[in-house]
Amino acid sequence: MTEARNDGAESDRRRSRRVDRADHVRADPEAxxxxxxxRALLLRMDCCDPWVSEDGRLDWGTLDDAPAGAELVFLGLDGDRGCxxxxxxMLEGGDARGKAWLQAGQLSQQDFATFSAARSLASWHASHRFCARCGSMTVQGKGGWQRDCTDDACATSHFPRTDPVVIMTIEHVTPDGERLVLLGRGLGWPEGRYSAxxxxxxxxxxxxQAVQRETLEEAGLKVHSVRYRSSQAWPFPSQLMIGCHAMTDHSTLAVDRTELDDAFWATRAELxxxxxxxxxxxFLPxxxxxxxxxxxxxxxxRPAG
Amino acid sequence: MTEARNDGAESDRRRSRRVDRADHVRADPEAxxxxxxxRALLLRMDCCDPWVSEDGRLDWGTLDDAPAGAELVFLGLDGDRGCxxxxxxMLEGGDARGKAWLQAGQLSQQDFATFSAARSLASWHASHRFCARCGSMTVQGKGGWQRDCTDDACATSHFPRTDPVVIMTIEHVTPDGERLVLLGRGLGWPEGRYSAxxxxxxxxxxxxQAVQRETLEEAGLKVHSVRYRSSQAWPFPSQLMIGCHAMTDHSTLAVDRTELDDAFWATRAELxxxxxxxxxxxFLPxxxxxxxxxxxxxxxxRPAG
Structure with a gap:
């Protein structure tokens, strides 16, 4: 390989790619x-964690970089090239997320979507090698968007899992009109960190209903006027985060210490x-x-409400 | 048992109940x-399908009505009574939903929530008796809100699955200002039935992104201005339906016949x-x-947009 080719390959490796999921390809073994x-591209990973370079880019190699015999998941197309x-x-240490979780923050939105799909799918496959229904081995199907039980009598198909999670800003307006937002910290979080x-x-x-139940369980608060705000994929290992807002007429907290380490009302200035x-x-946001x-x-x- | 007691038991059976999920009880074996x-109540079911009476009520018996040795799932509390x-x-015939699907339509919103939780949980347990990670047997934990692998080296905990699904009204406004909505029919649907x-x-x-991808895949349309509208649990077997609206500037459909039997633009009058x-x-809605x-x-x- 010449040096010129090496340079080309190097810039090809770290390019940000818009990966089209191209679902019609999944069910087409010839395609x-x-x-x-x-020309196929392999997203380089350490276990389930895509590599992220210091300048916040994913790293793409070739299929030769895959471990011998590894199952390959089709992420989609970059132009006419398979990704x-x-x-x-196997999953190392359960589903450790320390480094990857921080590194993902450096990625562009486009690369974060690729990172998320790859991480969620890889960890799903690695933890679903057996049929939950009958205990037999499963094999990959549809380019990695399915696993099929190898027992003829069962033959159940299994699909990647995505767990919906609600995450919410809870607002209380005091009698003198001050707007407060509820923040909590989970058990074992880094010191000083608070979140929704x-x-x-x-x-x-x-x-x-999930927003109402969770807020009542964790903080002892009845909420109303629940509004959807935005959503995000969160691949640790595979959540769909559903961002909401709700109001409460109450300010007295009854924190469930089995779920939360602490919770408090933050003013706008503190936030x-x-x-x-x-x-x-x-506190740390x-x-x-x-x-x-x-x-x-x-x-x-936003204005109140 | 006297006739009076029978009458009381009868009205107790068909009462609509607000079942509080009471999650603190799940992890408390003594409670x-x-x-x-x-005094415990058992939701009477046929396989995974809760019974629905002709007047649209659920049917509650006692734990004596459960098959011998059956696993019990804690649905929650009705006052101080466990439900x-x-x-x-095992699941009969995969996950047949014919009758239950229609019957669920007669329930009040409160009973539909109970029906949904019970149906989703029962079908999840019946199809997750083995550990997807290692193939060993699993046993129920936390009152049926968890299953645990019995292999000491694996010991993975598994949680009930809920699959998020987007469902969307896609709107196009013609050059002369007429508002149209996109309707499609799935493969094998009853004749004449169309939906979002x-x-x-x-x-x-x-x-x-899911709304955009699905509409492009199924109908060949690029959409924008995606807005969340409302959500619903749909226990066939366990979906979270996320209702959205989106606009498109295009009207030419390219229907994916592997996904849809047909699609068309309906006028407001037709709908x-x-x-x-x-x-x-x-058509049938x-x-x-x-x-x-x-x-x-x-x-x-709603007004356009």
Whole structure:
């Protein structure tokens, strides 16, 4: 390989790519196989965690970089080139997320979407090698968007999992008109870190009911006027974060210490100081790439209600 | 047992109940066990389908009505009484939903929530008796809100699954100002039935991105201005339906016939006739208890955009 080719390959590796999911390819084994040639791109990962360079870019290699015999997941198309990720043989240390969680914050929105899909899919495959229904082995199908039970009598198909989570700014207006927002900290969080309350949507409930239930369970508050704000994929391992806002007429907290380490009402000034890292800030806000950060900024920007 | 007691038991069976999920009880084996006495209520089911009476009520028995050895799921509290559902030994015929799907439409909103939680949980337990990670048996934990792998080296905990689905009214305004809404019909649907387009949210995408991708895949349309409208639990087997609205500047459809049987642009008059079952209606709308029905009614009631 000449040096010129090396340079080309190097710039090809770190380019930000708009990966089109191209779902019609998934069910077409011939098309999939044709995309797995020399021009195919492999998202380089450490276990389930895509590599992120110091300047905040993903790293793309070729299929030769995949471990021998690894299952490949079809992430989509970059133009006419197939983009793939390799499934690790097993999950290391459960689903550790320390470094990847921080690194993901450096990515562009486009690369964060690719990072998220790859990480969620790889960790799903690595933890779903068996059929939950009958215990038999499963094999990958549809380019990695499905796993199929190998037992003929069962033959259940399984699909990647995405868990909806509500995360919400809860607002209280004091009798003298001051607007407060509820912040809490989870068990074991870094010292001083506070964020918006959150919890999994349970079977049988709506988004709005989940917001009401979680706020009542964790902080002892009845809320009303639940409004959807925005959403985000969060691949640790595979959440759909559903950002909401709600109002409460009450300010007395009854914190469930099995769920939260602490909770308090922040003033607008306190929140602003924390988000802008001003001198005198009293707590650490959620990181910039988490939806909690943008929900809290959004709350500062909006009128009451 | 006297006749008077029988009458009391009868009215107790068909009462609509506000079941509080009482999640603090789930992790408290003593409290759970205390709730499993004579006063405990069992939601009567046929496989995973709660019974619905002709007048649209759920049917509550006692724990004696559960099959011997059946796993019990704690649905929550009705006052101080524990409400439970029994997990069927296996799922019959995959996840057939014919009768239950129609019957659920007769329930009050409160009972529909109970029906949904019970149906989703029972079908999840019946299809997750094995650990997807290692293939070992799993056992129920936390009152049925968890399953734990019995292999000491694996010991993975598994949680009930809820799959987020976007469902959306897509609007196009013609050059002469007429407002149209996109309707499609799935493969194998009853003759004449049309509804809003829908699809699963995939790992790594937001609600808004899922709406854009699904509409492009199924109908060949680029959409913008995606707005959240409302949500609904849909226990067939366990979806969180996320209702949205979006606009498109295009009207030419390219229907993916592997996903949809047909799609067309309906006028407001056509939709109104179908929803109100007027003479001259040209199609069957989604059933009243499906979120698609309320999204389409909502669209008729709102100004453009």
């Amino acid at each position: 999939l196989s044709a995309l797995m040639g020399d 793939f990720a390799a499934v690790p043989r 309350l959150a919890g999994f949507v349970e079977p049988g409930e709506t988004i709005e 602003f100081a924390a988000l802008e890292d001003l001198p005198g800030k009293t 959620p990181p910039r790439h988490a939806i909690a950060n943008s929900l809290l900024r959004d709350w500062l920007d | 759970l066990s205390a709730l499993m006495g004579d 439970f559902a029994a997990v069927p030994r 387009l829908a699809g699963f949210v995939e790992p790594g995408e937001t609600i808004e 109104f006739a179908a929803l109100e079952d007027l003479p001259g209606k040209t 989604p059933p009243r208890h499906a979120i698609a029905n309320s999204l389409l009614r909502d669209w008729l009631d």
